[in-house]
Amino acid sequence: MTDRITSAFGLRSTAREVAAGHDLSGRAVIVTGGASGIGVETARALAEAGADVTLAVRNAEAGAATKAEIEKTAPGRVSVGHLDLADLSTVAAFASAWGDKPLDILINNAGVMACPLTYTAQDLEMQIGANHFGHYLLTLGLARALMNGAEEGRAARVVSLSSIGHRRGGVNFDDIHYRNRPYDKWESYGQAKTANSLFAVGFHARFADLGVTANAVMPGGIRTPLQRHLPVEEMIAFGWIDAEGNVNPRFKSTEQGASTSVWAALAPELEGVGGLYLENCAQAEPWTEASPFDGVLPHALDPEGAERLWAVSEETTGARV
Template sequence: MARLAPYAELHRVTKGPGDARPTATQIVEDQGLVADPSWTGRVVLITGCSPGGLGPETAKAIHLTGADVFITVRDVAKGQQVAEEILADGKPGKVEVIQMDLGSLKGIRAGAEEFLRKSGNRLNVLINNAGIMACPKGKTEDGFELHLGTNHLGHFYLFHLVKDALLASASPSFNSRVISVSSAGHRRKTINFDDLHFDHTEYEPFAAYGQSKLANVYFANELDRRYQSQNVRAVSIHPGGIITPLARYLPSTQYLRDDLEIWKIMKDPAQGAATTVWAAIAKELEGKGGIYLDDVAEAELTPPDAPYYAGGYAAAAFDPPTEKRLWTESLRLTGLGEE
């Protein structure tokens, strides 16, 4: 079967942020889903929607469908700012702000309870977008290494808290979808089960980030394997290179602008959210899961010596025994028990 790559031609020659590559809004328009009756009443939950990142662009585009959109933030005031800007589109469908800190299981639980109450226990699409990158060494409130705890375990825990809503909202005609926002960084790391939290290993920020991004891929793959028979599908995606607040811990991002080879493949936030939105709404992805997407397409295997900024996935990104092992370990770490 041919690889799904509807915008391949627009990605063939790139010129940098704001070039001809599609934006998240264009994806909705091209799918013919602006204020589409089939999306009225559908519920989408998106984590990490503070101003400046990919979350607001994702929420803005999906709201065009007429769906009810719930966005999570740590700072409610900033979330309200995003919600007001989205609602300015005049489309039907609510935008609700949920306070949630992915670095705290207690905070996730409180946020999930608020979401389920406000959504009426409905959820059609869960977008695990929130993330941190290259942070100094530290631990979450629950003692997890910051990247693994926030990027992976936080979303793993959230999924289990809203799982029943995803299952209840699923149907054969529209499977519930779970999208894990990963990164090309997944290609730089394996899962170190002997020292997941860098307690005994020399800490390197991008190694910790890479491990968490590979965990995002494994989570999606295993989730899809376990729940596809119940009409819940999962994919992982790489949004591309975008300068957002995610880069706050980098000494500088000037080198990205100075290197023409890198800069010409960079995207702006509206373009960066396009693959996420495609994963969430595309008709051609109905009934598909356990795949890795980038550049609004099914990604291709990348050679081990490919530069960091290249697209595609590593051969290690699909490893059922390791995916199962990570799932089991994540259940243990988050106190969810066996499943």
């Protein structure tokens, strides 16, 4: 990868460090899941740089508390909107309420991980239903707003949060929703995170010429409410925490975990560039056994897989370009 895109930032950089020096006054940003985990720090860094940030959240009370906290240090305005990615009717309502007013940055940050087998309001398996199909409908619903947010010489940007979990497998197009096969929570998470990456590939291919770029982001291992469905014993077995509850030092803080999302949203190195998988504030290299905690597997960036997923997403949600 001789033309790999890198930056001055890295593994331990924070979201605030990445945003420093950027004046986002007048720029509109939406962060899904902005009231929890790295979503809070993503929203905080962008609002402190002057952006008007909307926290798109399921829990209005948590959203209001996060808004009040961020406003203590942020010159940018912070607002809260209701969004439940597990109910496509609320996704459509959120996009409709936003309308065509210009949107500069959409960060599809919210997610669910390794939950028991459950289904969304539209009977979609929860992990791919919320993580992918919900964000697909949201982004397509905001596509006109994103195009209106683009300016000459500066594209609007979509950031799609993926994960190292994509390595657990691709999208099983024969039975995405576990109708006829045994459910495996980690396999399900893997296909959802692969879908998040493939969505960036498919979206960028369709919208780059219209002034909107999209990239996938792997934020790293971070101890957040994302692990709410995991028993302590399982996290200990994985080595994520020890018996006393201490977090593995390889993990990032929430401030560090938000850095690549902010870099994807702001980096001049990424102007006009998309369809990539980013980690540690750089374009990821191909995964190898020599570096098992970094890198991306080919299936997460496969253009044919992205096209197949796009067709399924259109059929599932009814949203088309």
